[in-house]
Amino acid sequence: MKNNYQQIISSIYSEIVSGENLGEIPNYISELANISDHKFGVAFLDLNNNSFGKGDFQEKFSIQSISKVFSLILVYKNLGEKLWKRVDVEPSGNAFNSLVQLEADNGIPRNPFINAGALVICDIMLEIFENPKNEMLNFIREISQHENINFNTKVASSEEKNGFRNAAMCNYMKSFGNIKNKPEDVLDLYYHICSIEMTCENLSKSCLFLANGGKNPKNNETILSSSKTKRINAIMLTCGFYDESGEFSFRVGLPGKSGVGGGIVALFPYHYCITVWSPKLNLKGNSFRGMKFLEEFTTQTGESIF
Ligand code: DON
Numbered sequence: 001m002k003n004n005y006q007q008i009i010s011s012i013y014s015e016i017v018s019g020e021n022l023g024e025i026p027n028y029i030s031e032l033a034n035i036s037d038h039k040f041g042v043a044f045l046d047l048n049n050n051s052f053g054k055g056d057f058q059e060k061f062s063i064q065s066i067s068k069v070f071s072l073i074l075v076y077k078n079l080g081e082k083l084w085k086r087v088d089v090e091p092s093g094n095a096f097n098s099l100v101q102l103e104a105d106n107g108i109p110r111n112p113f114i115n116a117g118a119l120v121i122c123d124i125m126l127e128i129f130e131n132p133k134n135e136m137l138n139f140i141r142e143i144s145q146h147e148n149i150n151f152n153t154k155v156a157s158s159e160e161k162n163g164f165r166n167a168a169m170c171n172y173m174k175s176f177g178n179i180k181n182k183p184e185d186v187l188d189l190y191y192h193i194c195s196i197e198m199t200c201e202n203l204s205k206s207c208l209f210l211a212n213g214g215k216n217p218k219n220n221e222t223i224l225s226s227s228k229t230k231r232i233n234a235i236m237l238t239c240g241f242y243d244e245s246g247e248f249s250f251r252v253g254l255p256g257k258s259g260v261g262g263g264i265v266a267l268f269p270y271h272y273c274i275t276v277w278s279p280k281l282n283l284k285g286n287s288f289r290g291m292k293f294l295e296e297f298t299t300q301t302g303e304s305i306f
Pocket of ligand 1: 063064065066096097115159166194258259260261284285286
């Protein structure tokens with residue numbers, strides 16, 4: 001190993017934990033509002049099976065939008081390139097829950113990682129899978145090599161109660177013909193997928209194949225073709241942090257994905273995967289400490305895709 005990752009992770013962790021913890025825990029999902037803002041975990045896993053964890057890396061949290069990577073992969077594997085007729089691959093430059101571009105773009109979301117795009121992915125899941133909820137859990141259980149991954153139905157229903165904006169988005173896309181199923185069924189699947197709970201350790205394990213050309217690092221079996229894997233990584237780099245994707249790329253320089261539960265997963269292709277969790281979010285909805293940690297990490301390791 002070129003770097004002593006364990007030492008670098010420990011020293012950045014100590015520095016950040018004693019520094020400022022700015023931002024807010026989102027309160028529009030009431031079940032998530034009471035989480036302790038001191039939670040902070042990091043899990044590193046490389047392709048040589050070296051792994052290091054720090055802090056709350058074995059505690060489950062709500063992965064929220066990070067799940068959009070997994071639902072996209074499931075649909076992309078099944079539908080192939082036809083998928084891109086229903087959702088584009090351009091950074092939106094707008095908030096993750098914005099509706100503003102949908103009218104000009106005829107109900108085609110800019111990318112699969114904003115809420116509108118993830119709703120279209122859920123709509124396709126309802127079309128192609130008999131039981132999309134099971135399909136999703138089975139896929140994540142397989143890639144995380146962990147059986148105990150589930151939805152948190154309390155989180156899903158608490159979000160649904162306040163989900164007026166997502167409902168508006170889904171109905172609006174239906175009016176353009178880009179939602180085929182009943183909006184309430186699409187929203188129910190979407191909220192369940194967002195409510196999946198995993199640890200930093202589970203997430204690093206689940207995403208390691210994306211840093212391995214799409215092959216399962218354990219047995220070298222193909223989970224996703226190398227061409228599709230490249231494209232998922234590209235969308236993570238350009239769209240994984242909503243209207244802060246440029247900033248993440250600029251400061252960190254790795255493909256990644258965040259969620260409003262405070263998690264961020266990032267990949268150094270052909271080397272490793274690293275996940276950070278800290279619940280307080282900056283104004284763009286990305287973990288304040290997570291962004292800071294990963295910026296410091298790539299600065300100290302000297303490793304990024306650029
Ligand atoms: O639909 C929502 O608003 C949430 N379930 C997911 C949003 C999310 O994680 C975006 N992240 N920054």
